[in-house]
Amino acid sequence: MGASSIRTISYEPAKEDVVPLTQNQLLEIYYYLLLTRTLENKVEYICKSQNLAAPLIIGKGYLSTGQEAISVGAAYALEEGDWLAPSHRDMGAHLVRGFTPKEIFLQYFCRASSVTWGRDSNVHFGDVSKRILGFASHMGSLTPVANGVAMAMRYRGEKNVVLSPFGDGASSQGIVHEALNYAAVNKLAVVFVLNNNHYAISTPIEQQTMVESLSLRAAGYGMVGKTIDGNSVLEVYKTVKEAVDRARRGEGPSLIECKTMRMGGHGTHDAMTYIPKNLLENWKRRDPIVGYERYLVEEKGISHDQTESVARRIEGEIEEALEFARSQPLPKAEDLLRER
Amino acid sequence: MSVMTYGEAIRDGLRQAMKADERVYIFGEDVGQFGGVYGITKGLINEFGEKRVRNTPLSEGAIIGEAIGAAIAGLRPVPEIQFSDFMTTAFSMVVDMAAPYRFRLGTKVPIVIRAPSGGGLRVGPYHSKCTEAWYFHVPGLKIVVPSTPSDAKGLLMSAIEDDDPVLFFEHKKLYYEIREEVPEGIHRVPLGKAVVRRSGGHVTLITYGAMVHLALKAAGQLATEGIEMEVVDLRTLVPLDEETMLGSFRKTNRVIILHEAPMRGGVGAELESLICEKAFDALAAPPVRIAAKMTPVPVSPILEDFYLPSAQEVIDAAKRLVQY
């Protein structure tokens, strides 16, 4: 089996009729998509151009380029008190759920005032006060923790939902299967979003699974499963919103597989020579941000001026955040032993 | 002989073992064309084909399980775990299945689990740990921690020929940093034989893995101040070469035990207690342990440098010991 056997889904932005969105909301989604892309482009640029003897970013960037629609669309379907149990390509969801570019750069630059106090870097962060569980490297390891959060909310009679994204690679971990089964048995209010970007580092999906759609597995747990176009932010939003509503009503978890493509290396250090060029070219034509912008302009009466002013605003925000984070102090050695 | 880095020497060890024995095969996440995240298996798939070099799903438990089953059924599997940190997701396979098998049933389980470990690369709590102590406690496992390219190749070849499950912890910071002349072809360094890397009569330092280089640096500095520190590289923690370790200590009567993993419950605790139990009479000063701080491994260079043991700590300890 070669990469060409991967099923492609034609780009047809879902109509938002099921869940009506206002013009402002449609533009806000655009803002988060572009904010994610612009911020991550900046991270990539810094990683590739920085002085390695005195780096600004410690370590590498793990970016969501090309698959921002999943993270943004899914997080946009959450409400105030809901939780996020993120994966490592969920910058969009972090931004939607309230992390600011300043906080993100502080984290990437390992500054003393970063949310991890410089103890951790890049996408390894979270903040329980924002109801975001911190991502941990062990792939899929947050899925059972997401269940626990859902259990606690039910225990207290709260009607909130946990969004639990993970990758196609992570879906091979035993703990993920345990968590899905456990969530189904307990009818937990968790929405599992599986980002199928067709690669786990260098290993193509054909070497990871024999099923065409990973959502097929849901049937084995007795939960709702659906495979959708992960490059359509509205389709993601709509599908996750349905699942969130179902979970909130106490009808149990869902597994939503979002098909997409990782449009960069595994990290900023990876030249991804193992991905066939034509595969990337095909997916590039379906860029989630370009497609969404076209939809806004052609079908929703939003003008180019409006989208451009969003872009300008974002440029300003990113530059300001960068300057701010750069100027902040580094941790002191003794901070290692400070109790949190 | 040819000059190889630590990483190249490991690759050469794998090549030689695969050439010498049809039963040896390797598998793990991204070990195929990609050559693993550190490039250690690069090129092996071209030489040996997909039967003997295979990518797996992201499934450590299944990887170690396969190794155990294949070993029981007569092969000599050498799985790679991408980072030793991630072996926790296969912990039950290692400690419950592989370790007691021979004890229970008399069946040999010849597997070598290769796993990069260790810090210094600013990659944080999930990609930097030294986890050997977690397995050191478990009967039935052998543990190898090479510090030089020749040792890495020679110990790997011996480990692959060994009939027990062996954990082979490669220090990722040494992969490209350390190079030396390495014997060509088949090269064996026996498991369970420590080596004195530098001799000296004033104080003994016992260590293993990447810390050997830190110890040698400190020893060089101490020598300029007239203190001769003997550096013992254990090479394997199980089996443990008590004879070399205690022999050196009996010569100097003073001992520093150094490891990169945090102190509490570390391998150093066992070494120190062995010295106290078996050579108490020879102690001229209380033994000293030097290890990382008792925290997870941080990312910030400032924090990680403070976290890791330093040459200065070794130098200070040696001076205190000789003046005791």
Ligand SMILES: Cc1ncc(C[n+]2csc(CCOP(=O)(O)OP(=O)(O)O)c2C)c(N)n1
């Ligand atoms: C348990 C575990 N094993 C190995 C790794 C090393 N690793 C990091 S990312 C990755 C691939 C992840 O693939 P996927 O879940 O599909 O996410 P993607 O990176 O494609 O978004 C691997 C093998 C890990 N983080 N955790």
